[in-house]
Amino acid sequence: MRGSTGTYRRRAVVLGAVAALAGLLGGCARDGGTAASGTGGGGSGKTTITIGTFGVFGYKQAGLYAEYERLHPDVTIKESVIERNDAYYPQLLTHLAAGGGLADIQAVEVANINEVATTLSGKFEDLSKAAGVRRSDWLDWKWQQATDRKGRTVGLGTDIGPIAVCYRKDLFKKAGLPTDREAVGRLWAGDWQKYIDTGQAYKKRAPAGTVFTDSAAGVYNASIHAYPERYYDRRGKAIYADSPAVKASWDLAVQASRGGLTARLKQFEKPWDQAYANARFATVACPPWMLGYIKEKAGAAGKDKWDVAAAPRPANWGGSFIGVPKAARHKAEAVRLAVWLTAPAQQAKLFDRQASIPSTPSSYDMPQVRDARHPYFGGAPTGRIFAAAAKNIPTLVIGPDEQQIGTAFTDIGLLQIDQQGRSPRAAWKATQKEIENAVDE
Amino acid sequence: MTTTATAARGTGAGDEGGTPRRPPGHDPGPGRAGRVRSRLYRWDVRYSPYAFVAPFFLFFAAFGLFPLLYTGWASLHRVELAAPDDMRWVGLRNYTRLLDDDFFWNALGNTFTIGVLSTVPQLLMALGLAHLLHYRLRAANFWRVALLTPYATSVAAATLVFVLLYGRDYGMVNWALGAVGIDAVDWQSGTWTSQFAVSSIVIWRWTGYNALIYLAAMQAVPDDRYESAALDGASRWQQFRHVTVPALRPTILFTIVVSTIGATQLFGEPLLFGGAGGQKGGASHQFQTLGLYLYEQGWFSFHLGRACAVAWTMFLILLLIAAVNATLARRLRKSH
The missing domain is CATH 3.40.190.10 (Periplasmic binding protein-like II)
Known part of the structure; x- marks a missing residue:
């Protein structure tokens, strides 16, 4: 699913x-x-x-x-x-x-x-x-x-x-952050921006070879799914070009990527799996179905290292x-x-x-x-x-081309910034062009 | 290209005769029986071959020709996967929009560059390998079988292994490069690096196959040509250039045609190399081929009409390549 x-x-x-x-x-x-x-x-x-x-x-x-x-x-x-x-x-x-x-x-x-x-x-x-x-x-x-x-x-x-945040206690401890799940949840309660700020704090004392989170697209997805209107408004009009939800989530993801907080991975690909096994990143936005995935990929070595904290905002x-x-x-x-x-x-x-x-x-x-x-x-x-x-999840407005539009942001635009080092402005333009080509009949 | 050729030949096969049957009634007399038998014999010789090839053409009509024509018909309509029966006539719009569709031109360019990157080294290496195998070698059969194993591997399995090899963070290629002091390369993100990686999968799979075809052709070259060349003082290299290659010319042309068709339709390798969401061919579509673009249009964006138009454009491109090939082949034949 x-x-x-x-x-x-x-x-x-x-x-x-x-x-x-x-x-x-x-x-x-x-x-x-x-x-x-x-x-x-x-x-x-x-x-x-x-x-x-x-x-x-x-x-x-x-x-x-x-x-x-x-x-x-x-x-x-x-x-x-x-x-x-x-x-x-x-x-x-x-x-x-x-x-x-x-x-x-x-x-x-x-x-x-x-x-x-x-x-x-x-x-x-x-x-x-x-x-x-x-x-x-x-x-x-x-x-x-x-x-x-x-x-x-x-x-x-x-x-x-519903989204939570999975995090590695061992890495958090080494970086001087709290490890108790209630305390971790309080670090970023209410705002994904605080999550990015925590990432900056993590980066200052990060254990060698690790970063704060897996990907810019992961941050984007976690943030955008908290907004009722994302790509379509309640009347069914497409608003992906200037919706506040998209802009805010895009900016967060860009901050994470440009700030060097991401492992520049693409989710659900082999290198992502390998990064779990190698403890490459400390947090990941985590719907319930992700728990089984982490358990499988991080394996026995990750047992009792991972924990689950509440996400900044309720999202689906x-x-x-x-x-x-x-x-x-x-x-x-x-x-x-x-x-x-x-x-x-x-x-x-x-x-x-x-x-x-x-x-x-x-x-x-x-x-x-x-x-x-x-x-x-x-x-x-x-x-x-x-x-x-x-x-507390809001009623999410869903439109016909949800999948194509979302993928354009995560697999084209943010991936261009995260992996190919393109400027956010160029990547945004590429994303909009991608969507126009996909939704045009 | 092959399809039109076979289709043209197929039209002759419409009236294939049934199997010869004995007429009813018992042996009406020796003279007449002889005539009947000889007539049956003639029918048998004349019509049986059509009966034997008929199954192919029946299947071809059902699973090749009909889809081809229907795809062409659908490409003139606005058809969405959610309602394939709801076809709205749009004329040539699906084709004209391709003209200023940057994604299409990008895919066409990628198909061309990946095609060149994979076909040229592949055929040159195949020729070289065939030449080596043509010498008397110990365990010749072993080498020949070994050459063919990549071809017998499934695309999915081979590509998965290559994806791991070319991994940015934990790939073996980067590990080897690191050992000699070269920085890690993000193979999938770069335009040339990703196209090189995809080409290398194609090369790995098809070189052996082409080498065996060349080897078979080489073994058909009469030995006396080499003997007389040797008498004239030709070195091994000169023998290869002036005896082997000219004798192989029709075979080389054949492999070029087949490889070109394969390169135009390249699909599985880049799709799987792209991993999750591989139909996009990378974040900037840097290795999206025409086949992938077609797939993305039809099965990800659900625009069947547009996908059909891409399919037919690919078909027309192949026809064009076939025409160029045929002209070249005729020139070559004339010059000899």
């Missing part, structure tokens, strides 16, 4: 590329793929519900499919996964257009939900009136994002991505929805399963296994979330930290 830029559940470049090619071929050939593998589980009269996802949703790993199959002995669930959303979503689009090859339940990432809820809303079932769905279960902004103008809700919220980065296409084979059963999977109790179980923060606030008081502590991160109460961040 990913935010407006990049994909955050990539595990390996190769897998991603294979998936990208598979997506390309799949898109061309309009193949049924595994998703369409029809009715009947071995002729025993069972219904096979298929579910198409990207990255790692964790339903299977958390045992939710098995549990549902126990509750409904006449159902078997089959999941087909594509590693990266940028391969998954184009394939979903072609399948929707062809009306075939669709799974009974399809996942949609937050960066694409606006397009699904506007131009494609007619191709999905309205889940707002499905049995067992209570609108009040979800965070209001999450519900809104998947609801079209006529009030049809095309996707039920799964997880969200990533998160997903699941919906039922009208062309699905087993619509009624699929709706039932989708409702069950996104119910507060199941979202809490998913957090327990996968650290995906529920989009249903009533889950936050369930023991799986409330009492959760992450052993790798020094026993940090991740459930409480992220739940607190989640409650």
